[in-house]
Amino acid sequence: MAQAPTSTDEGTCKSRVEIYGYECEEHHVTTKDGYILSIQRIPNGRSATTPRARKTPVLLQHGVFMDGISWLLNSPHESLGYILADKGYDVWISNSRGTRYSLQHTTLSPKDPAYWAWSWDELVAFDLAATFEHVYRHTGHQKLHYVGHSLGTLMGLASFCEHHLLHMTYYWLGIYEFNPLGEAEHKLLSEICRQPGVNCHDIITSFTVIRRGTITKYDYGNSYENKKHYGQVVPPAYNMSSVPNDLPLFLTYGGRDYLSVVGDVKHLLRRLKLHDKTKLAVGYLPHYAHADFVMAVNANQLVYDPLIAFFKLH
Structure with missing residues (x-):
């Protein structure tokens, strides 16, 4: 049986939030498949004037290889978590399973392959659903704004970026957690870098090629496994055209982003061609790379100000 969350789960609040004068709350929610997720809440800015009950909640979902602290890494004037709190929003920051603040499970240990x-x-299906329900219940069933970066965008759109080859390599090597700083991972990446045609100065590209032009659930790599899990020999596709046409969507992408490349975003936009134009805002920043949307010192002006203006319209 996994232990209850300990004080180490409070690292985000203690080291990144309260030190700047913000109030911070620690929340935990258990998913239907037993993962215990940590959620940090910043209910007020440094000069709170609006009662909590009147604040609009915003849920921030981090990207791949990151956790919720990514929204708080810069100064209060440059980090979206602080900026939203100071603008009068009720800020909730999620941490997906397997990240530093969400390593607990009702029955399993991170040392277990399972x-x-x-x-x-x-x-x-589980993390996002449980987090939404928790925030919705604790904020008086108010309308919720959702902000996702990288992985968070995929989760928000219920889409899937194909990573079958890397995952299956890990499975057969007996490696279940991907730790970029781990010894086993270092050996694997070194071996990959020796392969012809692989540029290790741009190794992310080797892992993020979309080979079929579709957005599907996880592909187990053979018809038997796919049939067992999905009842069909190929994984089901996520239909981006089924996103409600009146759902407010604010999408921003960068010209130097090699993880969410321009071609992929344009593919998504084609799927959204019938979307209500008054509900869809698209921004393009030609010099922005993947992490710039949460790390750049000018993201406040180029990304966050337009995002908050969009919130106020919807």
Whole structure:
């Protein structure tokens, strides 16, 4: 049986929030498949004037290889978590399973291979659903704004970025947690870098190629496994055209982003061609790379100000 969350789960609040004069709350929610997720809440800015009951909640979902602290890494004037709190929003910051603040499970330990037996589909079906429900219940069933970066965008759109080859390599090597600083991972990446045609100065590209032009659930790599899990020999596709046409969507992408490349975003936009134009805002920043949307010192002006203006319209 996994232990209850300990004081180490409070690292985000203690080290990144309260030190700047913000109030911070620690919340935990258990998913239907047993993962215990940590959620940080910043209910007020440094000069709170609006009662909590009147504040609009915003849920921030981090990207791949990151956790919720990504929204708080810069100064209060440059980090979206602080900026939203100071603008009068009720800020909630999620931490997906397997990240530093969400390593607990009702029965499993991170040392168990079974703990890591999930894909990004489970993050959508279980983590996001449980987090939404928790925030909705604790904020008086108010309308909720959602902000996702990288993985968070995929989760929000219930989509899937194909990563079958890397995952299956890990499975057969007996490696279940991907730790970029781990010894096993270092050996694997070194071997990959020796392969012809692989540029290790741009290794992310080797892992993020979309080979079929579709957005599907996890592909187990053979018809038998797919049939067992999905009842069909190919994984089901997520239909982006089924996103409600009146759902407010604010999408921003960068010209130097090699993880969410321009071609992929344009593919998504084609799927959204019938979307209500008054509900869809699209921004393009030609010099922005993947992490700039949460790390750049000018993201406040180029990304966050337009985002908050969009919130106020919807």
